[in-house]
Amino acid sequence: MSSPSDDAPRPESVATAPDGPKAQTTPDDELPDWEPLTPELVEDEAIRGDAMLRHSVLLLAVLLSWTQIADTSLLVRLASGAFMVENGFLPPKTDPFSVSAEGRQWINLGWLADHALGAVYRAGGMLGQNFYLAGKSLTLWAVMLGLLTFWILSRITLARIPTWWNSIAAALALIAVFPTLTAGPVSITLLGASLLMWLLHRADDATKAPSLLLFGALFLFWSNLDALAWVGLALIWGAGIGRFLTTGERLGAASGDRTFLLKAAGVATVAALIHPFHWHVLESPLVLFQSELPEARAYGSIGPHFRWMLFPANDPAFWSTLEWPVGAGVLLAFLTLVTLLLNSSRVPLTHVALFVVANGLAFSAGLLLPAASIVNAVLASLNGQAWYSRTFRQTYSVAWSELAFSRAGRAITVLGLFTLAYLMINGALPGVAGRRLGLGFDWRIRTAIESYATLAANTDDPKAFNGRPDHGDLMIWSGMRPFNDSRLALFSRGGENLLKLHRDVFRALQVVQENVPGTGKPELWKEVLDRYQLKHIYARLTGDDGFAKYSLLQRLMLNPELKLAAVDAAAARLDRADAQAGTPPPAAPQVGIDFIQLAFRGEDVPFTEVPGWPRELTTYERWLIQPEPAIPLEGQLSQHYSYLANELASRLPATSKPGETAHALRILAIRMTQRSLVQDPNTPQVHRVLRDVYRAILGGEQSFGQFGNLNELRVRQLLAAEYFSLLTSAALPADHEQLAYALAAVGYRDVALEHLQAVYRQTGSWTSLGRNHPNFNQARTENQTLLKQLETSVKEVQANANREIQRGEDPIAVARAAFDAGCPRFALTILEPLEPQIVQDPMASMLHAQVLMAVGRIEECWERLEGIESLFPPDVRSAPGVNDIKSIWRSQTAIANMIRGDVNRAVDLWTDEARQLSESSVRGALDNVPLAAALPPRQDLLAFVGGRVAAEVLFTFPERWGSVQMLLAVSEIEHGQLSEARSAVKRIFDVAPRASIRPLAAYYYGILTGETVSPQPPAPEVGDDQPMYQENGERATAVAPDKPPMPVEPGAPMGAPSADEATSPPAPPVATMPPDGM
Incomplete structure (x- = not known):
């Protein structure tokens, strides 16, 4: 509609009868008068x-x-302000905070x-x-x-x-x-x-x-x-x-x-x-x-x-x-x-x-x-x-x-x-990991301050030789006295350049390195540390440069005259352990922390809070507020434990029990990850720690033998950590690649194929390695070869399954066959249309749950398993075969809850399984006693029935019982219930001493208690029951019983691999799969 011209008559110009009735007003009459646009209005x-x-x-x-504070020098200013309030208004003339600049004008x-x-x-x-x-x-x-x-x-x-x-x-x-x-x-x-x-x-x-x-x-x-x-x-x-x-x-x-x-x-x-x-x-x-x-x-x-x-x-x-x-x-x-x-x-x-x-x-x-x-x-x-x-x-x-x-x-x-x-x-302006919106100090400073407070509380000397000036700021705030801090002018001027001295000493403390001048000079660092009476050296563990900070810690640990004394999220403390005059320094790293005591033999430190499920980045997080990549203190500490486990396993001598020490560090890492994930389940770095730890533990436990349910638990934990790493990292190519290797190793071929193809879609080069990486060509070739193998086997399984379906076979049975043949993704496509039938069938529901877990839909798997319980009748004894189905369900559901972090639920399920096993064994024996039950219709079958009962009691029950008790033990260990873990392992020796899991149980009992238990089953007690006559009728000669086997140290149960056949097993080997980065 066009605006009226300036010559158009205005409403107020229309004449009205002076004495006539008032005209009816309309809403249009109440609108403001139209006003032409003028230069004044434009202005x-x-x-x-x-x-x-x-x-x-x-x-x-x-x-x-309105951003978080990321500058550590502010801590020194706050400490300075507090010092001036307590000691007069004017600034101090000399430095009151550091060790090296004491008495120097500030x-x-x-x-x-x-x-x-x-x-x-x-x-x-x-x-x-x-x-x-x-x-x-x-x-x-x-x-x-x-x-x-x-x-x-x-x-x-x-x-x-x-x-x-x-x-x-x-x-x-x-x-x-x-x-x-x-x-x-x-x-x-x-x-x-x-x-x-x-x-x-x-x-x-x-x-x-x-x-x-x-x-x-x-x-x-x-x-x-x-x-x-x-x-x-x-x-x-x-x-x-x-x-x-x-x-x-x-x-x-x-x-x-x-x-x-x-x-x-x-x-x-x-x-x-x-x-x-x-x-x-x-x-x-x-x-x-x-x-x-x-x-x-x-x-x-x-x-x-x-x-x-x-x-x-x-x-x-x-x-x-x-x-x-x-x-x-x-x-x-x-x-x-x-x-x-x-x-x-x-x-x-x-x-x-x-x-x-x-x-x-x-x-x-x-x-x-x-x-x-x-x-x-x-x-x-x-x-x-x-x-x-x-x-x-x-x-x-x-x-x-x-x-x-x-x-x-x-x-x-x-x-x-x-x-x-x-x-x-x-977050695009400051950077996703930059100085983000918020109040107070950022997560790096908060966790570092908390970490240094712990380190300060556990040392008898506040003087410290810090590795970086900004860590000196953190130490000052925590009540310590560092060698230097971020007040660089104070240390670089006024005589000797203390900053250059600091860098020279820090290099001298490190083991000799080629092409790095100044390393491996004990005469220099000893003279300086003696001058300032310093006995504690702190290596920083903060920052995103994982390789750099861990390489630095490694070079300090390889100094034979330093001893690792404390590890926390922000730093590791190494104490001086100078060799005595005339005594050669030790050739291996010195560790002053009893990690085995901390992980296995200390007091109970139960942690049963259940973390939330990890979530994929939402549209809101991708496009409005990108989440800050903050890692809780416990998550940072878990990374350090994982690194130390790998480092000490390869560096410690056999007499220092490298395998047990590495195992203890991995258990500590698991406990820290659980605490970290409760605070934030969407931290891919923490899930990667779990991935590496469970891969190592799986290989170590497999060296004692293949133990069905325990092996399944470890594989599921490993795959879940792989999937969660991928989910929370916004599907990085490296996580796709690592997951593809893990899936191929356990036989899930079609899912592994999917993730290798995802690597190609994101990189165009069949590997997550950059084209300038020295192993790029080899990794690309190996991945292409693996992909072709997977494609061939997957097509064959799919063709067979489609043929069976066309012949009218039961789709659920075909899905089971496809899953067993290594194609869980294809099995899922068969099962999904059968949802109404699956929800009414416990066995089909458990198959569906297994398939969901294999393809990475772990939360749905857990929900499916927990929902199956309502399908069982109240009294399983009245329903033939239901008890066996429920036993499978308990095992699967317990594993799903372990992955979720709900250890109480898992322990309850396995405890119930152990009780059902005991009751079934006793009931089976009593129900088949001739005087307590009706005789078989044929008397000649009585011996067979008795033999079957005896076999059940002697062989099947001990194996299943021992397996369940070991699952209880490892679950309690991971979550800090050490007394319960000891009891569970001891029950294996008391109830099932000849179970095949005994070597692993002996290892765990030894590391949990420090006591020696033989990994060999006890010898048969036949000393008083030898035959009186030989087969030819002559009287038998009494034979002394065999000498019992010598007890073996708990660190090396029979069958455990060892680096030099000593008593201590080495670090668990890594599961067989392509090497990292390949």
């Missing part, structure tokens, strides 16, 4: 749109500041920030009395500073000029300064820069020029709050020189005294020197460029994020990752240069000087890019506005082209700001 619309954009940027500033330029941060932290602690709650107050502090910074930026504008462009420049600056939008002095740098730019902008107008006292007050506080206050001094001196040189028609040339900013710079410098460390304020740029940045680069990095900030722009490392802040900062600098060129005829030299100083500093160190971006945002805004005001008329019109540009342009800007908010919430 009002633009002003409102600009205001909305400015407020959107402020909301984004809040969002980007120039803490940001001491006042320590007070402020400490006060905020204590205020949060008063509300929550909790470290995590108190840490949230620090995030809120960062939010307040970030909001204030960008609110000040929004006030720096030219009057009566649209601020649309200002909002775009501020948004780019917001991305560029994201690394520093966190609690600490770095956020004060941004606030100081924005305040300085606001004062400089006001100084361009003689009528609004600020007082020199404001400049002095700013730098008085800035220099005491932030060690980078010298950046502000460099900017104001540059601005002062630029203002002094500004003449002619340039902006600001006629705005009062040309020396005003030089005077302001002088006042600012004097104010900055009003400081406990006075002239050291001016020394801070030298400290930064000569000491702090080079030393941080020497360590690789100090924090987990933004490593590019340590490098100048001419270093490839600055550009290697090209993160969002780098891109935004560089783009903003380029746009600022463009606006300066566009406005070159009138640009004040003040702006040119500010641009040169700010970007020169940013070029020299990425650390200064955020501060430079604040300056660039102001310069780009002001010069863009000035150019726009000179180039375009400053009146509005209703022309469609101008309306389209104004409305569409602002709409696109709003969408851009919305996209920025989405990228922040989603």
Whole structure:
């Protein structure tokens, strides 16, 4: 519908009879009058749109500041603030926290920030009395500073000029300064820069020029709050020189005294020197460029994020990752240069000087890019506005082209700001593993602090030689005294460079390595550790670089004069074990932790909480908020135990029981994974630990023999861990490949084929290895060969099954045959249409459950098995054959509950199975006693019946009983019920001493109790029942009974493999399958 013309009659112009009745009103009469679009309305619309954009940027500033704290140096500042509160207000002259810098002058330029941060932290602690709650107050502090910074930026504008462009420049600056939008002095740098730019902008107008006292007050506080206050001094001196040189028609040339900013710079410098460390304020740029940045680069990095900030722009490392802040900062600098060129005829030299100083500093160190971006945002805004005001008329019109540009342009800007908010919430802007949205300290710091608190509580000496400076921060917070921490200037200046000494000693502590100079020098590390009276060395175990951190731990453990004394999530502690003079050091790693005692012989540590089922990433998690890859403390510890199990199994001598020690570490890893999965079941790293551990345990137990139900339990646990790893990792090719190998090894061919094909779909190369990997060609060839074999066998099974179905065979029986032939996926396609029939048949339901587990639908398998119980009659004794079916169901359901983590349910089912076995055995014997039951119709069958009963009692029952008791034992071991596990194993010797599972039971009993039990069954007690006569009728001669076998050490039951035929079995061998990565 078109709008009425201006000449159209208005409703109010229609004449009405003065005395007549009032006309009836309609809803249309109540609508506001139509008003033509005028330039004034367009202007009002633009002003409102600009205001909305400015407020959107402020909301984004809040969002980007609302992030978790990932900087460990903040812990030292909090400790410093607490120390100053307890020991006087002013900063200490010497270092009170570290071992090596004790007595050395500590120039803490940001001491006042320590007070402020400490006060905020204590205020949060008063509300929550909790470290995590108190840490949230620090995030809120960062939010307040970030909001204030960008609110000040929004006030720096030219009057009566649209601020649309200002909002775009501020948004780019917001991305560029994201690394520093966190609690600490770095956020004060941004606030100081924005305040300085606001004062400089006001100084361009003689009528609004600020007082020199404001400049002095700013730098008085800035220099005491932030060690980078010298950046502000460099900017104001540059601005002062630029203002002094500004003449002619340039902006600001006629705005009062040309020396005003030089005077302001002088006042600012004097104010900055009003400081406990006075002239050291001016020394801070030298400290930064000569000491702090080079030393941080020497360590690789100090924090987990933004490593590019340590490098100048001419270093490839600055550009290697090209993160969002780098891109935004560089783009903003380029746009600022463009606006300066566009406005070159009138640009004040003040702006040119500010641009040169700010970007020169940013070029020299990425650390200064955020501060430079604040300056660039102001310069780009002001010069863009000035150019726009000179180039375009400053009146509005209703022309469609101008309306389209104004409305569409602002709409696109709003969408851009919305996209920025989405990228922040989603995790794309900071990175999935980066500094994410949230309050308080991030998961890395939280778990590390908890871990170091445990390590500190279990040591008699707080002095520590730490491996990295950031771990020194964590130690200080935990009450320990590290060799160094993140205050790099303290340790690198003032005489001996303690950081270089630290790196030299840390290399000397490691075993000799080829091509790594400085390793294996005991004379160096002993001299330094003796000088500082240090006996504990801590190897960091944090970080995602698994190979690097474990290689470091390995090199330290191979030092024969260090002993592994403690392991926790954040670090491993190694104690000095110097060899005696004249005594050669041991040739194997020394372990001061009795892992066997911890895992098998200690007190009960039951853990029966049931974790949730792992879930595949939802659409919400994929596209809105990507989950943070956080690993609970227990999950991290399980990774360390798994590594140590493999390492010690191959390094320890036979006398140190490497196999039992590795087994103990794997049990500890299982317990930690259960605790971790209760907190978060969707951590693929933890499921991979279970995968590796169960593969090793399966191989070890198989070395004692094949024990049906136990072997099935371990295979199911291994496959479940493989499936859960794949499910929670968003189907990574490497997890597909590992699962394909495991499925092929157990004979599930068609499912293995599916996952090999998935590897090809995702990589196009039949292997998850990169094309530059040295084993790429071999892995591709082997996988292609395996795939062809699987395709051939699967097609054959499918053809046979289809032929049987066409012949009218029972589909359930055909599905069973297909499943037994290694095609569970094909069997599932047969069973799924038969759901109404399956739900009424326990045996069919159990087949369906087995198939579901084989294809990875484990939760559905568990639900199916638990639902079968209702199909059994209340009294199974009255239904022939039902007891045997229920026995199968109990075993399958118990295994499914073990996979789920519900050990109580599994133990109840196996206990019930053991009781039913006992009752069935006794009842079968009593029911067939001639005097207690009717005689068989044929008396000649009486001997057969008696023989069958005797065979059942002597052979079948002991085997099944022993198997169930072993399942109970391993279940209780995994979940910390050690006393119950000992009882279960002992019952095997008491009730079924000749069961074939006895060698494995002897091993477990020995490792659980430390007592010696023979793996051989006891000799028949025939000493008093020897025949009196020989077959020829002559009297037999008494023969002494055979000498009983010598007891065998529990570590080496009969049949157990061993590396050197000693008493201790080695680490369980890995199940046969293609090697990792092949």
